[in-house]
Amino acid sequence: xxxxxMAIWWSSLPVAEKERIARKGQMKGSAxxxxxxxxxxxxGCTLWWNALPPERKExxxxxxxxxxxxxxxxxxxxxxxxD
Numbered sequence: 033x034x035x036x037x038m039a040i041w042w043s044s045l046p047v048a049e050k051e052r053i054a055r056k057g058q059m060k061g062s063a064x065x066x067x068x069x070x071x072x073x074x075x076g077c078t079l080w081w082n083a084l085p086p087e088r089k090e091x092x093x094x095x096x097x098x099x100x101x102x103x104x105x106x107x108x109x110x111x112x113x114x115d
Contacts, residue, residue: 051072
């Protein structure tokens with residue numbers, strides 16, 4: 033997945049999902065399980081996401097899509113807003 037596709041996926045997520053992902057990602061990425069609260073709330077969660085290396089983003093993306101079904105809904109005539 034390209035950086036652009038990853039950015040589009042992240043931007044399509046609701047704020048609550050971004051915050052949840054940032055909190056869990058920080059907990060799993062730290063040795064002591066502590067998180068920076070400022071990076072767990074919007075817009076800090078997006079700053080956290082943008083600072084991640086591409087490999088970590090890909091791992092998180094794969095987990096979110098495969099485990100939780102967080103993917104961009106496709107547009108069609110019956111569903112013009114992708115929801």
